[in-house]
Amino acid sequence: MAEGTFLHADLDSFYASVAQRDDPSLRGRPVVVGGGIVLAASYEAKACGVRTAMSGRIARRLCPDLVEVPATFTAYVEASRAVFEVFRDITPVVEGISIDEAFLDVGGLARLSGAPSRIGAELRRRVKAEVGLPISVGIASSKFLAKVASAASKPDGLLSVPVGGELDFLHPLPIEALWGVGKVTSVRLHDRGIATVGALARLSPETLTSIVGPASGRHLHALSHGLDPRRVETGRRRRSIGAQRAIGRGRHTGEELDATLVSLVDRVTRRMRSGERIGRTFVLRLRFDDMTRVTRSRTVRRATAGTDAWLVAGRALLDEAMPLIVDRGVTLIGISITGLDEAEDEQLELPFDTDAPTRLDGALDAVRDKFGSTAVTRAVLLGRSEGFSAPQLDSH
Ligand SMILES: [Mg+2]
Known part of the structure; x- marks a missing residue:
């Protein structure tokens, strides 16, 4: 049956899920974020009747085993940014509604990525593997129905309302x-x-x-009557493009770290080229075993979208950070390229000798667009599946 092309993606109990992700001892237990007023409740807490905006006193009465944790807004902002990077890696047509939900229109992608429900399943898999959080997805022929469908699919679900079946659902x-x-x-x-x-x-x-x-x-x-003519509004152009990957605890070889970096740089520069953007500054973000984080950046002389130029910058930053990595153990590598500009500015000052790698990147992109992202893989990634990332943050 035909599917709608509107996706509504909504993280489940966002703040509470971040708390359970970052502290394994909280998993499977009723958790609320916030003391005086409940800002978010885990599904275990919701099962006792605890609700958002309830007073902490009432929540404790409903749920004697309740664990209360303080809000950690920097972690929410970081997780939200990572989730939105996944959204925008799937389609450029993303409309953020709040820190933890967005509409996506995947109408133009059918030939490249398959049916909307397949794209929705892939989105859920990636948010789980790369950010470590559960997210629900509703799919329908309008924004309103997609949002109702995601709510109906919770927790951790996917629901697609078939075209023609709108009123039966509604x-x-x-x-x-x-x-x-x-x-x-x-x-x-x-x-x-x-x-x-x-x-x-x-x-x-x-x-x-x-x-x-x-x-x-x-x-x-x-x-x-199922009528909602609104489109997905993407808003202004972005100033940075990024991606990140959780790599799990334990020791990682230099080769593993380099392969992760290469695939991140490859992904981000591919998106820059498809959006005809060039950038000026490379930002490397690392998260360590003890949950501390560092950020390192490097600015290049001439804005570019070339994979090789950014790989040089990224490798230099990773090398510089190696003492910290050895000392603390790295669990997440993130990159972003900022200072974005329209690509047409580049053409004017592009010397002939750097044209070749850019053309190669363009050729690789074309093959991937046609045959899927695994059709062409840089040599360093051979033998690794896309799921290489995937020591998942969640163990359940
Ligand atoms: Mg939510």
């Missing part, structure tokens, strides 16, 4: 599933015996308007 749901049905509207509708989206859809626009007012009436009438 009509049994409670009216509170509709955007714009707050407390007041909900009470007014329930007073008239209207509890489901289907019952609301059967009202004439005039009757609905007489209950909830003209603006809300038009809006709810359209939504209840």
